Amino acid sequence: MVRILPMASSIRPSLSSLKFSGSARFSVSHFSHNSTRKFTYCHLGTAVPQVQSFGLKASKLLREKGGCLSISAAGNMTHASTASTQENVLEWVKQDKRRMLHVVYRVGDLDRTIKYKYLDVPYFACLVLFNCHGHLFLYPLFSLSVIVCRFYTECLGMKLLRKRDIPEERYTNAFLGYGPEDSHFVIELTYNYGVDQYDIGSGFGHFGIAVDDVSKTVELIKAKGGKVTREPGAVKGGKTVIAFIEDPDGYKFELLERGPTPEPLCQVMLRVGDLERAISFYENAYGMKLLRTRDNPEYKYTIAMLGYGPEDTSAVMELTYNYGVTEYDKGNAYAQIAIGTDDVYKTAEAIRLCGGKITREPGPLPGISTKITACLDPDGWKTVFVDNIDFLKELE
Numbered sequence: 001m002v003r004i005l006p007m008a009s010s011i012r013p014s015l016s017s018l019k020f021s022g023s024a025r026f027s028v029s030h031f032s033h034n035s036t037r038k039f040t041y042c043h044l045g046t047a048v049p050q051v052q053s054f055g056l057k058a059s060k061l062l063r064e065k066g067g068c069l070s071i072s073a074a075g076n077m078t079h080a081s082t083a084s085t086q087e088n089v090l091e092w093v094k095q096d097k098r099r100m101l102h103v104v105y106r107v108g109d110l111d112r113t114i115k116y117k118y119l120d121v122p123y124f125a126c127l128v129l130f131n132c133h134g135h136l137f138l139y140p141l142f143s144l145s146v147i148v149c150r151f152y153t154e155c156l157g158m159k160l161l162r163k164r165d166i167p168e169e170r171y172t173n174a175f176l177g178y179g180p181e182d183s184h185f186v187i188e189l190t191y192n193y194g195v196d197q198y199d200i201g202s203g204f205g206h207f208g209i210a211v212d213d214v215s216k217t218v219e220l221i222k223a224k225g226g227k228v229t230r231e232p233g234a235v236k237g238g239k240t241v242i243a244f245i246e247d248p249d250g251y252k253f254e255l256l257e258r259g260p261t262p263e264p265l266c267q268v269m270l271r272v273g274d275l276e277r278a279i280s281f282y283e284n285a286y287g288m289k290l291l292r293t294r295d296n297p298e299y300k301y302t303i304a305m306l307g308y309g310p311e312d313t314s315a316v317m318e319l320t321y322n323y324g325v326t327e328y329d330k331g332n333a334y335a336q337i338a339i340g341t342d343d344v345y346k347t348a349e350a351i352r353l354c355g356g357k358i359t360r361e362p363g364p365l366p367g368i369s370t371k372i373t374a375c376l377d378p379d380g381w382k383t384v385f386v387d388n389i390d391f392l393k394e395l396e
Contacts, residue, residue: 086353093287093350097342098308100315101386102175103207103268104188104335107249108196110163110174151247152176152187155226156209161186162395166367170194178264181395185265185315190335198249201331203379205320206244206252208267214241214257221245237296249333261312268337269318272379273326275302278319281377282306285354286339291316300324328379336374336382340391344373347385351375360384370394 152158158176165172170193177186187207211217214232222228229252230244241257254267272278275293282288288306295302300323307316317337341347344362351358351373359382360374371387 089346089350089353090284092346093284096287096347097340097388098287099340100185100308100317101181101338101340101391102177102186102188103337104190104384105251106190106192106195106198106333106335108191108198110172110189110191151226154224155221155245156253158187164368168367179262182392185263187265188338198333199329199331200250200333201329203271203328203330203381204251204334205269205271205318206254206267207265208254208256208269208318210256210258210261210264210266212257212260214243214255217255218243218245236299238294251333258312263313263315266311266315267318268315269320270379270381271320271322271325271328272381273321273328274378275304275319275321277378278321279304279306281354281356282317282319285351285356285375285377286383288317330380336384338384338386340388341385342388344371344385344387348373348375364390368394 153160153176158178161175161177161181163172163174172191172193174189174191175181175186176189177184218228218232227246228243229246230242232241232243232255234240235242243255245253245255247253254269256266279290283290283306288308291305291307291311293302293304302321302323304319304321305311305316306319307314348358348362355378357376358373359376360372362371362373364371370390370393372384374382374384376382
């Protein structure tokens, strides 16, 4: 409760108002010497003690402008304290131990994606025939793994790392990648009970995978029945050899030709409506570093690469701005990236300070007790921050 003190008699009630600078405000309206004073106030913060001592220090606190006196010291002190706190939080973000953990998106059938991965001995569909002597023999037509989608495990060479079913939330996850989750960026496929189709929209771009030889990789993918949507060749406006392929749910993967890397799953590309705004947010709220930008006026787009380490050894975000396009349809297929943090509570505070929207308050996740917080960036793309210690416990 804020207690309003009577004004000292040395200050005649000819004042029309008293104001605090900054967020605090205090006003007094006086109608006549004997009339009832009307007080209005809002949050005073640390200003209350100052109001109680108009006497000898009034000259230091008050600034007269006509019939108005403004009390600025307390408001300025509060503002300075708040600014210091904000600076500390944003500095903490830079020191936080962060890493891109996985990218999450929805698929209509998990089994269609990863089924039969561990079959060392092929199982065959067979045509049953009898020869003229009535003896039965089997003629193999094709391996079951051919008719079931082998995109992630055979076309891309990933491994199924683990599966997790959360019946109380009605979804199942499958984690796939090129190495252990505690040291690699991986894919988290999500199947929501009873949902078999999603809209990818126009905002999501692609995932990037680094390979030694794009042409050979494309030939291998074609041989295994994968869909190639762009043949190998130099990227528009650059020299890097790339190709594009597509998974059964319509997600695009860019194959990038580069030397051996510890992080083959290397990019997530999203389109944004304001590149400078997005870069600022990812740097300050997420603690990422701007690695490089490339403008391609001939093709009317600009990209920015951001991450927690170099492109050749770490997974990064590729944010793309297409000239004149400020909004995109995000669909409902792509979900989010997950980033590790030492403190989800401080992370949420920093995101708020940077203008981000918290969509899930920091705290434990039902069913597995892992602490997370979730937010939206200025373009509406979702990111989940996961407690580092809880994440490692989840992998045990």
